[in-house]
Amino acid sequence: MRQDPVLEVEDLHTHFFTRGGVARAVDGVSFSLHRGEILGLVGESGSGKSVTGMSILGLIDPPGRIVSGAVLYRGENLVAAGEKRLRQLRGNRIAMIFQDPMMTLNPVLSVETQMVETVLAHDRVSREQARERAREALARVGIPSPDERLAAYPHQFSGGMRQRVAIAIALLHQPDVIIADEPTTALDVTIQAQILFEVQKLCRETGTALVWITHDLAVVSGLADRVAVMYAGRIVETGTTVEVIDHARHPYTHGLLGSVPSRNKRGEPLAQIPGMTPSLLRLPEGCAFQPRCPRATAACLALPPLSGGDHGWRCFHPQEAAA
Amino acid sequence: MLVFLIRRIAQSAIVVAIMSVLVFTGIFAIGNPIDVLISPEADELERAAAIARLGLDRPLHEQFFAFAGNALSGDLGISFVHGVPAVELVLERFPATLELALLAMIIAVLIGIPLGIWAGLRPDSPAGRIIMAGSILGFSLPTFWVGMLLIMAFAVSLGWLPASGRGETVDVFGIPFSFLTADGLKHMLLPALNLALFKVSLVIRLARAGTREVALQDYVRFARAKGLSPARIVGVHILKNIMIPVVTVLGLEFGSVIAFSVVTESVFAWPGMGKLLIDSILLLDRPVVVAYLLVTVLLFIVINLVVDVLYSLLDPRIRLGGAKA
Numbered sequence: 290m291r292q293d294p295v296l297e298v299e300d301l302h303t304h305f306f307t308r309g310g311v312a313r314a315v316d317g318v319s320f321s322l323h324r325g326e327i328l329g330l331v332g333e334s335g336s337g338k339s340v341t342g343m344s345i346l347g348l349i350d351p352p353g354r355i356v357s358g359a360v361l362y363r364g365e366n367l368v369a370a371g372e373k374r375l376r377q378l379r380g381n382r383i384a385m386i387f388q389d390p391m392m393t394l395n396p397v398l399s400v401e402t403q404m405v406e407t408v409l410a411h412d413r414v415s416r417e418q419a420r421e422r423a424r425e426a427l428a429r430v431g432i433p434s435p436d437e438r439l440a441a442y443p444h445q446f447s448g449g450m451r452q453r454v455a456i457a458i459a460l461l462h463q464p465d466v467i468i469a470d471e472p473t474t475a476l477d478v479t480i481q482a483q484i485l486f487e488v489q490k491l492c493r494e495t496g497t498a499l500v501w502i503t504h505d506l507a508v509v510s511g512l513a514d515r516v517a518v519m520y521a522g523r524i525v526e527t528g529t530t531v532e533v534i535d536h537a538r539h540p541y542t543h544g545l546l547g548s549v550p551s552r553n554k555r556g557e558p559l560a561q562i563p564g565m566t567p568s569l570l571r572l573p574e575g576c577a578f579q580p581r582c583p584r585a586t587a588a589c590l591a592l593p594p595l596s597g598g599d600h601g602w603r604c605f606h607p608q609e610a611a612a
Numbered sequence: 613m614l615v616f617l618i619r620r621i622a623q624s625a626i627v628v629a630i631m632s633v634l635v636f637t638g639i640f641a642i643g644n645p646i647d648v649l650i651s652p653e654a655d656e657l658e659r660a661a662a663i664a665r666l667g668l669d670r671p672l673h674e675q676f677f678a679f680a681g682n683a684l685s686g687d688l689g690i691s692f693v694h695g696v697p698a699v700e701l702v703l704e705r706f707p708a709t710l711e712l713a714l715l716a717m718i719i720a721v722l723i724g725i726p727l728g729i730w731a732g733l734r735p736d737s738p739a740g741r742i743i744m745a746g747s748i749l750g751f752s753l754p755t756f757w758v759g760m761l762l763i764m765a766f767a768v769s770l771g772w773l774p775a776s777g778r779g780e781t782v783d784v785f786g787i788p789f790s791f792l793t794a795d796g797l798k799h800m801l802l803p804a805l806n807l808a809l810f811k812v813s814l815v816i817r818l819a820r821a822g823t824r825e826v827a828l829q830d831y832v833r834f835a836r837a838k839g840l841s842p843a844r845i846v847g848v849h850i851l852k853n854i855m856i857p858v859v860t861v862l863g864l865e866f867g868s869v870i871a872f873s874v875v876t877e878s879v880f881a882w883p884g885m886g887k888l889l890i891d892s893i894l895l896l897d898r899p900v901v902v903a904y905l906l907v908t909v910l911l912f913i914v915i916n917l918v919v920d921v922l923y924s925l926l927d928p929r930i931r932l933g934g935a936k937a
Contacts, residue, residue, distance in 0.1 A: 346837055348833065348836055348837060376839050376840075376841065377839065378839070379836065379837055379838065379839035380837060380838035380839035380840075381839050384837070384838075385834070385837040387830050387833070387834055387837075388830075389830060392829060392830035392831060393830050393831055393834040394831055394834070395831040395835070395849050395852075395853070396831070396853075396927070396928075396929060397852045397853055397926060397927050397928060398848070398849070398852065399928070406838070406840060406844065406848075407838045407839070407840070410838060410839045410840050410841070410844075411839060442928035442929070444928065444929045455834070458838065
């Protein structure tokens with residue numbers, strides 16, 4: 290028996306109205322997320338994965354705007370919600386972690402200030418209680434001697450430790466959903482592994498659902514329950530991690546998987562996807578991947594629909610399912 | 613901190629020594645005070661006596677060392693014109709200038725920072741553009757002209773505010789201050805506004821530039837993602853980050869307002885140090901000019917020290933003390 294999803298994104302369109310034209314950064318993205326589920330949102334730079342994350346929290350600034358679609362948090366449409374309601378949810382029910390831990394903490398405020406203000410923004414508790422919760426959150430993400438570290442400033446932490454602090458801040462209110470925008474990209478692999486382990490553990494413990502935005506398929510294959518692959522603002526393939534990683538159908542997913550160095554044979558030239566990601570201002574007609582696709586035909590000038598079922602792909606000529 | 617202070621004081625002593633040499637020889641080169649001080653009718657004997665009395669017959673280096681020796685014991689000489697110790701003369705005028713400068717800086721901060729942040733948050737809005745256009749006016753209009761306009765408008769036409777003098781003063785520890793009486797404040801308002809105009813423009817531009825930069829930082833987006841109120845984001849997260857350049861420039865400006873508020877003090881007949889300086893230069897009253905400049909140098913040193921301490925309070929990444937780990 291499946292519960293209702295905590296978060297549903299339905300046909301979301303977020304466009305940026307720039308001088309050069311309209312950039313359709315997110316162009317009809319849909320997915321849903323259940324309690325405790327981890328969704329890997331994969332794509333190259335500029336594929337719209339980060340904008341999707343920001344759109345969920347209503348953090349898109351002009352010239353960008355959510356043009357249509359819905360973001361349903363427990364059935365409530367956040368696209369239609371007012372700024373005040375969004376503020377109640379942000380950091381409280383839906384939290385976010387950013388890519389660069391060097392930049393996400395305010396350099397001139399102590400960790401304590403930045404954590405306590407987050408608690409006080411949503412709960413009417415005393416400063417002492419808020420501080421105690423901050424201390425617990427730091428301990429939970431594996432920061433040694435949290436009491437001393439509370440008084441410290443961000444520059445006194447290493448990159449990995451800062452990201453732990455950011456995660457601790459995201460966990461302060463035990464949110465239903467955390468949107469993690471490439472949180473381990475800027476970290477060393479060993480630190481990355483530790484953080485992935487911690488996050489996975491914490492999500493299992495608290496039932497928090499996670500949208501893990503990344504360009505790194507290796508990270509996703511080890512972490513996520515489900516994967517959605519984005520290309521030029523659209524989801525081109527989605528399914529369980531096993532389905533997408535081991536039985537990829539969309540040629541783009543194949544290309545991405547082929548570009549991972551460890552999957553190539555030693556001595557052979559690295560596989561790569563020919564061409565470049567298209568400019569969002571001048572997307573090719575139909576399937577956006579068509580100009581780079583080895584399997585493209587005239588039919589691809591029309592936009593292929595996302596095929597039905599749990600494992601879906603947006604392609605007229607999918608790769609045969611691997612044995 | 614202690615190392616920092618000791619080093620700072622040593623540096624300051626060198627600065628003061630160099631300044632005193634420069635000022636002393638500089639004034640010596642400008643002209644002979646005797647020509648101004650003694651009436652043309654005086655005969656040779658009277659001239660010689662006056663010159664000897666002021667010590668002007670001795671060679672420059674002797675004059676300087678005599679001055680330096682006295683200066684070490686706090687005696688900067690006696691005014692040629694007024695016949696009282698020069699330091700006393702300068703310090704007597706100092707409170708008037710200080711309170712005027714302080715009020716001007718307060719006006720600059722209270723008006724400049726909010727307007728600058730506003731313009732920085734909405735750079736393309738009509739209000740933002742008007743603020744920036746206004747700040748260009750503040751930069752480019754000459755102080756004396758604005759001062760005269762202020763007098764024309766508020767003192768002559770409207771008759772709301774007095775145009776000259778300090779008004780009623782109250783003595784605190786024997787020092788007269790205007791800001792403690794309503795009348796004194798009324799007298800201060802126009803000159804302070806005049807003096808503040810340029811600083812307001814400067815602060816607006818600094819605050820705007822800082823805000824535009826800081827508002828795009830990830831930590832501001834993260835603060836929004838935490839669900840903080842806009843007031844908290846602007847008032848804490850942004851404000852504290854833009855204060856560092858503002859404090860730097862305000863520190864320098866505060867010194868220069870105190871030291872060189874000559875124009876405003878002249879226009880509004882404000883009996884401060886600036887007016888004293890102009891009068892003393894015209895009369896070649898060397899001890900007063902030297903005393904004035906040395907007091908000014910000390911002032912700048914103190915202000916810089918305060919600014920450095922403020923830095924460390926604003927930005928935890930800055931630590932006072934030379935020894936780097």
